[in-house]
Amino acid sequence: MDLLPTQEQQQIIDTAASFLANEFPINQLLGAPNSDTRISREHLQKIAQLGWLGIGLPEELQGVGYGLSEEALLFVELGRNLMPPSLLGSVLGGRLAGLCGEHERMRSLLDGDIKVALAISHPGSETKIGKSISGEFLIYEPHEADLLLVADEGGAALLPLKSMQTTEDDRCIDETLGVSSAIAKNVPVLCYLPAENDHLFLRGTILVSAMLLGIAEATLARSVDYAKQREQFGKVIGSFQAIKHYCAEMAVRCESVRSMLYHTSITFQAQSPAGVFDACSLKALAIEAAQYNANTAIQIHGGMGFTREMDIHLFVKRAQVLGTLFGGERYHLRRLLCEPVVD
Amino acid sequence: MNLDFTPQQLQFREQVRDWLQAHKPSEPRPDDGAEGRAFDLAWQKTLYTGGWAGINWPKAYGGQGFDTFQQLIFLMEYAKSGAPGDHYRFNGLNLAGPTIIACGDEEQRKTHLPPILKGDVIWCQGFSEPSAGSDLASLKTRAIVDGDELIVTGSKIWTSWARFADWQQLLVRTDADAPKHAGISWVINRMDNPGMEIRPIHDMAGGSDLHEVFYDEVRIPLKNIVGGINNGWRVSMAQLSFERGTAFMPSQIETQKTIEELIELARNTRLDDGRLAIDDDHIAFQLAKLRAETRSLLAMTLLGISRNERSGMPGPEGSMLKLFQSELYKRITTVALDIVGADRARLSGLTGRWPQAFLGSFANTLGGGTSEVMRNIIGERYLGLPK
Ligand SMILES: Cc1cc2nc3c(=O)[nH]c(=O)nc-3n(C[C@H](O)[C@H](O)[C@H](O)COP(=O)(O)OP(=O)(O)OC[C@H]3O[C@@H](n4cnc5c(N)ncnc54)[C@H](O)[C@@H]3O)c2cc1C
Numbered sequence: 001m002d003l004l005p006t007q008e009q010q011q012i013i014d015t016a017a018s019f020l021a022n023e024f025p026i027n028q029l030l031g032a033p034n035s036d037t038r039i040s041r042e043h044l045q046k047i048a049q050l051g052w053l054g055i056g057l058p059e060e061l062q063g064v065g066y067g068l069s070e071e072a073l074l075f076v077e078l079g080r081n082l083m084p085p086s087l088l089g090s091v092l093g094g095r096l097a098g099l100c101g102e103h104e105r106m107r108s109l110l111d112g113d114i115k116v117a118l119a120i121s122h123p124g125s126e127t128k129i130g131k132s133i134s135g136e137f138l139i140y141e142p143h144e145a146d147l148l149l150v151a152d153e154g155g156a157a158l159l160p161l162k163s164m165q166t167t168e169d170d171r172c173i174d175e176t177l178g179v180s181s182a183i184a185k186n187v188p189v190l191c192y193l194p195a196e197n198d199h200l201f202l203r204g205t206i207l208v209s210a211m212l213l214g215i216a217e218a219t220l221a222r223s224v225d226y227a228k229q230r231e232q233f234g235k236v237i238g239s240f241q242a243i244k245h246y247c248a249e250m251a252v253r254c255e256s257v258r259s260m261l262y263h264t265s266i267t268f269q270a271q272s273p274a275g276v277f278d279a280c281s282l283k284a285l286a287i288e289a290a291q292y293n294a295n296t297a298i299q300i301h302g303g304m305g306f307t308r309e310m311d312i313h314l315f316v317k318r319a320q321v322l323g324t325l326f327g328g329e330r331y332h333l334r335r336l337l338c339e340p341v342v343d
Numbered sequence: 344m345n346l347d348f349t350p351q352q353l354q355f356r357e358q359v360r361d362w363l364q365a366h367k368p369s370e371p372r373p374d375d376g377a378e379g380r381a382f383d384l385a386w387q388k389t390l391y392t393g394g395w396a397g398i399n400w401p402k403a404y405g406g407q408g409f410d411t412f413q414q415l416i417f418l419m420e421y422a423k424s425g426a427p428g429d430h431y432r433f434n435g436l437n438l439a440g441p442t443i444i445a446c447g448d449e450e451q452r453k454t455h456l457p458p459i460l461k462g463d464v465i466w467c468q469g470f471s472e473p474s475a476g477s478d479l480a481s482l483k484t485r486a487i488v489d490g491d492e493l494i495v496t497g498s499k500i501w502t503s504w505a506r507f508a509d510w511q512q513l514l515v516r517t518d519a520d521a522p523k524h525a526g527i528s529w530v531i532n533r534m535d536n537p538g539m540e541i542r543p544i545h546d547m548a549g550g551s552d553l554h555e556v557f558y559d560e561v562r563i564p565l566k567n568i569v570g571g572i573n574n575g576w577r578v579s580m581a582q583l584s585f586e587r588g589t590a591f592m593p594s595q596i597e598t599q600k601t602i603e604e605l606i607e608l609a610r611n612t613r614l615d616d617g618r619l620a621i622d623d624d625h626i627a628f629q630l631a632k633l634r635a636e637t638r639s640l641l642a643m644t645l646l647g648i649s650r651n652e653r654s655g656m657p658g659p660e661g662s663m664l665k666l667f668q669s670e671l672y673k674r675i676t677t678v679a680l681d682i683v684g685a686d687r688a689r690l691s692g693l694t695g696r697w698p699q700a701f702l703g704s705f706a707n708t709l710g711g712g713t714s715e716v717m718r719n720i721i722g723e724r725y726l727g728l729p730k
Binding site (some may be wrong): 243341 | 344345346347348386412415604606620627628630631632634635636638639640641642643645646648649650652653660663666667715717718720721722723726727728729730
């Protein structure tokens with residue numbers, strides 16, 4: 001038993017962190033116009049060349065051959081760096097196509113030639129996901145997207161974005177992402193994978209939780225740095241207990257979610273009965289941690305935190321968006337309560 | 344990153360499971376102090392005879408010398424089996440004994456370690472004082488050297504189990520002029536030493552395991568100082584290096600049992616509007632959240648153990664786990680009150696354990712360092728924020 005990353009896994013983390021810091025510095029996002037084109041097609045291809053999009057796919061499917069743990073570690077770094085959720089669309093889309101036996105499509109997804117937007121059921125609308133889909137959906141990052149990934153507990157599907165009747169562009173709470181809504185009436189999909197074959201919805205739940213952990217950790221780190229350097233009343237504000245105790249609470253949340261992410265990536269991969277129990281627990285905890293930490297970070301940064309000169313607000317907003325993907329807090333808590341006890 | 348146990352470890356688990364099943368006491372531990380003491384000592388004797396005493400003590404001192412994973416497995420199985428908790432045995436096995444192992448001399452070890460393992464003695468901890476709680480190092484109980492003895496005068500408070508204990512780990516001020524951390528000594532004291540007076544304190548949950556202890560020129564042999572005179576602060580910190588992260592396993596599993604029992608209760612209890620408690624959204628979401636948090640307590644414990652195992656040093660997880668676990672337990676007992684509804688008013692009967700647990704839960708965020716002090720430690724030692 002050793003819950004810590006191995007040396008090889010640590011290398012994945014370190015490589016990802018330094019690549020992202022160099023290629024996609026967060027300050028690029030400051031003052032950027034509303035858009036969801038942070039990742040151009042060339043960017044996506046460059047990321048694909050690192051093997052990231054197929055990191056958790058078995059080698060038989062031309063993936064890198066790592067498992068969910070490695071995939072999750074990568075997504076923590078993507079979340080920390082505010083990389084767009086469509087990367088999750090590419091990763092899950094590649095997996096879906098591969099497991100459906102659509103090797104050509106899988107190849108172009110893994111190579112970054114195709115961009116996959118994520119869609120969620122519009123709150124309150126009746127949606128159906130199967131060989132064809134119906135209902136009202138919210139689509140994140142519709143611009144330049146080719147395909148759309150939709151998933152629920154029953155299964156997951158890929159379909160051309162064009163086949164949906166998208167309505168006007170809405171402004172997204174997260175100004176670095178686009179959002180639009182779309183209505184589908186029995187739109188046939190390109191491929192559909194029932195959850196019995198591979199539970200893509202819960203895999204997405206775990207990977208979004210990883211991104212939320214990245215946000216929780218990034219906002220803790222920024223808060224601690226700021227608290228060590230900003231002075232008031234002749235002292236750094238980190239010496240005030242009100243601030244120190246906020247930071248301690250944020251740290252405990254990071255520890256709790258990181259532990260759960262590691263644990264879940266193992267139990268889920270092993271398809272043990274604890275996998276579902278853990279995934280639902282993880283998402284609920286990750287949402288709370290990311291939102292508590294990001295929101296508290298604004299308070300710790302004072303008036304500066306409220307401005308667009310600093311990047312904290314971007315984390316606040318992203319935490320809200322990620323919370324809606326692959327089931328929100330209420331969804332997962334309700335589901336968790338229905339699960340049998342696990343050891 | 345893996346959660347696998349080796350075949351040997353799995354075999355060890357079977358062995359622990361079987362032994363506990365065959366030997367754990369069938370009757371519950373009595374509440375009464377004297378009977379509780381007798382029960383605890385008898386159970387310790389059984390563990391000793393069975394070869395399970397001192398699982399984290401080195402073999403050289405009569406312990407089992409289990410590695411971290413064996414300790415983890417033992418504690419998991421122990422808690423699952425429903426065998427009695429440490430209760431009065433806690434101090435000797437987890438604090439005083441390990442300190443004497445780490446800092447004592449050979450004679451102290453020979454005299455004091457075997458009786459703890461064999462279930463002959465109970466130990467208590469006389470650290471806190473009326474004016475030295477969170478600020479423990481400001482303690483004032485004076486000890487003056489007189490020939491080959493210390494003469495101790497002062498008072499302690501919150502000494503758990505004092506009137507049922509045989510021995511005490513006592514912190515005294517042996518140098519009043521030194522800086523506050525530098526003038527303290529850690530001494531072994533007999534609880535029947537002349538000049539001592541022990542008064543129970545009645546707590547809000549109906550217990551009387553806490554005490555005030557008064558010392559009026561109490562004589563303690565100099566040879567009972569552990570780790571050298573004026574070195575007591577360092578000695579009491581040495582306990583920590585003994586801690587391998589498994590300390591939270593029992594309370595983690597207790598918490599898991601408690602939340603599962605509470606969920607079961609909610610499935611079978613009707614609210615005043617006639618619905619089952621579990622069908623009430625507010626209660627259901629709180630329960631689910633507590634379930635998730637309890638699950639992460641397990642993951643945090645395992646991550647902490649993994650870290651200790653790699654670095655050989657106890658990390659910051661101790662304070663995080665203490666804070667997380669004690670606050671979580673408090674929330675669990677508060678939700679329990681919502682579920683039992685008006686029955687919260689009754690401490691007896693089938694649901695009486697829940698309001699009782701609520702009353703007792705206040706101890707968790709105070710004893711062993713308050714939640715605020717834990718947040719200070721996390722902020723300062725883990726995050727590096729200034730004092
Ligand atoms: C059930 C129980 C069992 C115990 N058993 C023992 C035992 O066996 N032996 C023993 O020696 N002691 C024991 N204690 C004592 C325990 O260690 C102290 O109660 C604890 O350290 C707090 O000290 P205090 O009660 O004096 O509170 P205080 O230190 O007076 O604290 C009062 C309040 O002020 C806050 N506070 C204090 N300092 C700070 C600070 N620096 N920053 C922020 N907030 C602060 C505290 O968090 C608390 O909310 C026990 C206590 C309990 C409740």
